[in-house]
Amino acid sequence: MEGKGAYNRHARLQAGGGALALPQLEEAARKIELGPSDQPVVIADYGSSQGKNSLAPLRGAIRVLRSRLGTNRPIFTYHIDQPANDFNSLFAVLDTDSDRYALDEPNIFPCAIGRSFYENVLPDNHVNLGWSSYAAVWLSKIPMPIPGHFMMLGSTGAVRAAFDQQGARDWEAFLALRARELRFGGRLVIVLPGLDDRGVAGFESIFDHANAVLAEMVDEGEIKAEERERIVLGAYVRRLSDLVAPFGTEGQFNGLIAECCEMSVLPDAAWLSYEQHGDKELLAAKHASFFRATFMPSLTQQSIEQAASVEQQHHFADRFEQRLKRRLADEPGPLHSYVQLLVVAKVGAVP
Numbered sequence: 001m002e003g004k005g006a007y008n009r010h011a012r013l014q015a016g017g018g019a020l021a022l023p024q025l026e027e028a029a030r031k032i033e034l035g036p037s038d039q040p041v042v043i044a045d046y047g048s049s050q051g052k053n054s055l056a057p058l059r060g061a062i063r064v065l066r067s068r069l070g071t072n073r074p075i076f077t078y079h080i081d082q083p084a085n086d087f088n089s090l091f092a093v094l095d096t097d098s099d100r101y102a103l104d105e106p107n108i109f110p111c112a113i114g115r116s117f118y119e120n121v122l123p124d125n126h127v128n129l130g131w132s133s134y135a136a137v138w139l140s141k142i143p144m145p146i147p148g149h150f151m152m153l154g155s156t157g158a159v160r161a162a163f164d165q166q167g168a169r170d171w172e173a174f175l176a177l178r179a180r181e182l183r184f185g186g187r188l189v190i191v192l193p194g195l196d197d198r199g200v201a202g203f204e205s206i207f208d209h210a211n212a213v214l215a216e217m218v219d220e221g222e223i224k225a226e227e228r229e230r231i232v233l234g235a236y237v238r239r240l241s242d243l244v245a246p247f248g249t250e251g252q253f254n255g256l257i258a259e260c261c262e263m264s265v266l267p268d269a270a271w272l273s274y275e276q277h278g279d280k281e282l283l284a285a286k287h288a289s290f291f292r293a294t295f296m297p298s299l300t301q302q303s304i305e306q307a308a309s310v311e312q313q314h315h316f317a318d319r320f321e322q323r324l325k326r327r328l329a330d331e332p333g334p335l336h337s338y339v340q341l342l343v344v345a346k347v348g349a350v351p
């Protein structure tokens with residue numbers, strides 16, 4: 001995600017998707033087993049980025065937990081992300097944001113862990129309540145290049161099959177690791193962008209425009225063709241059937257059961273405002289900033305020389321964003337997308 005707090009400023013789409021899951025997160029906070037009263041309660045936030053979008057969910061969960069625990073029992077919150085994440089912005093948000101969940105809460109202890117969630121990030125049987133929003137869509141590795149596109153939604157045949165395989169493997173790995181970390185009676189609430197039964201995600205148009213921008217940049221000599229070929233987004237969007245597949249006919253996976261698995265439509269808030277104000281440039285600017293803050297660092301990393309300075313990377317992102325904005329303003333369209341919600345509970349022993 002783009003650093004210096006940019007993701008926090010431009011990830012309203014993800015905030016909207018996360019908000020749809022707040023009732024289920026609060027219900028999970030009501031249902032979890034709290035364990036011995038002399039031990040802290042542990043909340044884990046898997047893929048927190050810079051933290052702004054974690055504040056409302058964690059505040060809601062903590063409010064429910066406090067009503068069960070009273071004020072004295074310590075609550076540890078762990079925000080987990082990749083080592084390269086902008087943890088400075090995360091700590092600033094946790095410390096000073098007016099919506100911070102530790103405000104007036106003396107016994108909350110926020111922590112951060114810089115390690116991939118495709119590894120164990122916390123000890124076994126440690127987490128009471130987990131939250132992961134718009135994060136497990138990122139793969140542990142990119143299986144192969146995508147000819148003619150940079151996003152798996154634009155792939156077919158053997159390339160798509162390789163992404164399908166990686167997506168299935170990573171999803172099982174993610175769940176199996178969380179199964180270890182959860183305590184018995186613990187819950188994990190997962191929010192993801194999704195595909196409907198036809199395989200449509202709802203935000204194909206912005207990826208196609210971005211793909212056309214990359215082609216323009218090659219044609220006009222702004223990036224080399226071989227740099228363009230290296231650009232692949234390590235993200236994989238799943239169907240609901242993919243999410244429940246590991247649970248099989250037994251309904252269990254490594255001691256986890258799926259208590260809830262559903263999908264809803266997330267209306268594009270920027271588009272709904274555009275229908276009122278009619279300003280195409282403003283709509284395009286919002287969509288382009290969302291795209292840049294969420295996806296540009298992954299694209300930049302792969303496209304330009306390893307030795308490129310931060311200024312060169314920034315310059316590349318600026319030129320890309322300007323071009324994307326131009327295209328989006330010329331062809332305004334909504335990004336109504338799908339949001340999946342999965343709640344899993346740990347009920348059995350992990351093999």
Ligand SMILES: C[S@@+](CC[C@H](N)C(=O)[O-])C[C@H]1O[C@@H](n2cnc3c(N)ncnc32)[C@H](O)[C@@H]1O
Pocket residue numbers: 001011014015018046047048049050053054080081082085115116117118132133134135136138139140294
């Ligand atoms: C789109 S952001 C979501 C941030 C926030 N949860 C939200 O709902 O807006 C995805 C985050 O997941 C993180 N992420 C991706 N792969 C990861 C991994 N293997 N381990 C830990 N974090 C990862 C990214 O670094 C990024 O900060």
